Amino acid sequence: MSHTERFVFIAEWYDPNASLFRRYELLYYPEDGSVEMHDIKNHRTFLKRTKYEALSLEDLFLGNKVNVFSRQLTLVDYGDQYTARQLGSRKERTLALIKPDAISKVGEIIEIIHKAGFTITKLKMMLLSRKEAADFQADHQSKPLYNELIQFISSGPIVAMEILRDDAICEWKRLLGPADPELARTEAPGCIRALYGTDAVHNVAHGPDSFASAAREMELFFPSSSVCGPVNTARFTDCTCCIVKPHAVSEGLLGKILMAIRDAGFEISALQMFSMDRANVEEFYEVYKGVVSEYKDMVTELYAGPCVALEIQQKDPMKTFREFCGPADPEIARHLRPGTLRAIFGKTKIQNAVHCTDLPEDGLLEVQYFFKILDN
Incomplete structure (x- = not known):
């Protein structure tokens, strides 16, 4: 690492007084954890280079919200090619879905996800309607277990998460292990399905196997438009x-x-x-x-x-x-x-x-x- 290595992001801050978004260039220096900010529109320094321990390299990825001196900034783009190459290369997002049979093990599974170096960027406990379940299981339509899968995934609460790290899709699949827990216990005894799974339907959790299916499934659970995704599970009693x-x-x-x-x-x-x-x-x-x-x-x-x-x-x-x-x-x-x-x-x-x-x-x-x- 060179002594002047720095990473540059374009960050947005919502100014409530002016009711508008302001854009800044946010510079981060890993050698001493210092930050610097420039106001893009007015071409002036907004914050001189200052040590700031609350920010770390792990926080710097597109879409993340970071706080710099009580100002909540959203990282919307890379500020230069070097940053895009260094930090943008292999960071991926994927869907981690905890099925109804493992809802009591949410804590354990989140702990495993954390220990494997993932960042959880979205998380929601939800209930799927039959139609949502059918959309989710669309790829399995020709399989003999199709109806059973739909019945099961909509039978109780699930927890959907968007998780992020290098090679996320592949790494999450590895952490899950084989779809059949019996096989998982033989081939990968430490994996999630080996630990908590029962059979090929009641197998704890799900992960998409390609970039395209990850994008499609995340859109189902966390829609980017104003469409509401699946409902939350709050009961509002006792x-x-x-x-x-x-x-x-x-x-x-x-x-x-x-x-x-x-x-x-x-x-x-x-x-x-x-x-x-x-x-x-x-x-x-x-x-x-x-x-x-x-x-x-x-x-x-x-x-x-x-x-x-x-x-x-x-x-x-x-x-x-x-x-x-x-x-x-x-x-x-x-x-x-x-x-x-x-x-x-x-x-x-x-x-x-x-x-x-x-x-x-x-x-x-x-x-x-x-x-x-x-x-x-």
Whole structure:
């Protein structure tokens, strides 16, 4: 690596005051993790070269949202040929689909995906209609199992993810292993289907096998137009809201947190990744404004990157989810309630791994905010 190596991206920032998008050239210097920004339209330096530890090389890929000094930027293009060649060469996106038989193993599978070097860029628990299931299984129309496949994939919640890394399509297929779990246990005992699969239909998860089918399938689950994709699974009854905060998502803690919630006896009945903007976060955190001294920092953290919202169903309201999250300050949580989520996964009072609904009467409102308002 040469001492002056730098990567250049074109980044867009939505300026809420002027109601328009502003374009910047974002330069990143890997040797010391510094950034620099130029305002493209006005041909002037917007940010002098400054060390900025919150950004890393892994964050730099097209379509990603990055936060630079509380400004949420979307990386829309490469700024020069060198960057396109170095960083754009083999990064691929593919679909990772967790089937109804493995919905209780979502945490484990996300953990495997994370450990294999993937970045999850989209995630949603959904229910497929029969028509959506038929569109998805179109390639299998001539196969004897076709009707059984459609019946099964629409029989309960699934989790669809867009995942990203070098050679993603091939690597995800390798991680899944052979379609028949029996064969998988012989040929690739460590693969996902060997670990959790039952038979050729109930085989845990799916991955497209070509660039074309990956593009087609991602369009089914995460349509790029204003068409709504498959519906989310929120039930809006006996529920409370949990948000896995951006720092915990980017540190790869999502799988572990989902496992901990399940193991504590809570049901995760809806799950979705959101990239919020400042206005949404301020609206969501309205109740804390003027009440909590950390309000501003709380807002900045929640739109610092993708977060994951969960609808938590409680069979036993006495063992409330809020108690399981623990005190807001992880230091205090570690002393008083060492088994709680914030004690285990939290770093600071702001980066404390999860947000949970504070007042029982707000549980439904917070769930509705994500799964009714933001999802539409």
